[in-house]
Amino acid sequence: MALPPKLKGHRMTFTDDTTTSSSTNPVLHTLEIYLDYVCPFSAKMFKTLNETVIPYIRATPSLASNLQLIFRQQIQPWHPSSTLTHEAALAVQRLDPSRFWAFSAALMADQVAYFDLSVVGEARNDTYRRLARLAAAQDGDGVGGLDEAAVYGLLEVKPSAEDPGVMNAGNAVTGDVKTLVKMARMAGVHVTPTVVFDGVVAGEISSSWTGEQWAEWLGKNVV
Structure with a gap:
């Protein structure tokens, strides 16, 4: 599937x-990983991918x-906070696409902070504030984190300035x-x-796979 x-x-x-000639650019194999930021199995696979593979x-x-x-961000709606964490990653992507992977790593490492019991007594905008702080805490190649207020500004649910009667418009x-x-x-x-x-589901790949198993599989399939 294409990527917007x-x-x-x-x-x-x-x-x-960076060449554009079709005679010199190979047609790449595409490995798509569907992950949810509050899924422990997603975090396990992401850690192996990010640190080893x-x-x-x-x-x-x-x-x-x-x-x-x-x-591929895969929101799992039975965890309401899943949507909030994915929104935060989208905000980071909007502000600086180069920081998306690093922020994803931070979210996966801190995912317990957004589990059901961690957010059940928290107002939605307060969860967004924590997520914005997490984004701001990630140093981007020595240039500092994103602006916390800018991240929160994309996440905050607030009355519409144009039409205060709009109550279900979401956020940016x-x-x-x-x-x-x-x-x-x-x-x-x-x-x-x-x-x-x-384009085909690789059902044999498990979140428990080691780096060695990934290496063997990639060696057989990427030619």
Whole structure:
């Protein structure tokens, strides 16, 4: 499935080739990872990917030159806070796409703070404030974190200045959430994590896979 340009931060490539000629640019294999920020199994898979598999791909020319990785945000609505965490990632993506993966790592590492029991007594905007602080705390290649107020400004649910009677308009990233949900429905993805390779669900891949298992699988499938 295509990736809308507005979600470009979700895509990771592993080479610096910027040529546009179809004769020199290979057609890349595409590995899509459907993950939910409050799903423990998603966090487990993301940690392995982020800390082991992605560095391995970068260090292996035959993989790096033939593969792209797409993070597919998969909101799981039985956890109401799932939507809030995914909205925060969309806000980061909106402000600086280059920080999307690092913020995703921070969210996964801190996911217990957004589990059901962690937010059940908290107002929605207060959860957004915590998420904005988390985004601001992530140092981007030594240049500091995102502006906390800017992140919160995209997340806050507030009365419409144009029409105070509008009570169900969401926030500044609601349109992006709708895009995510529509895309997931079209793909027929339900559980997290789900891995899709070149458009086909790779059901054999498990959140418990080690880096060695990933390396073996990639070696067999990325050619």
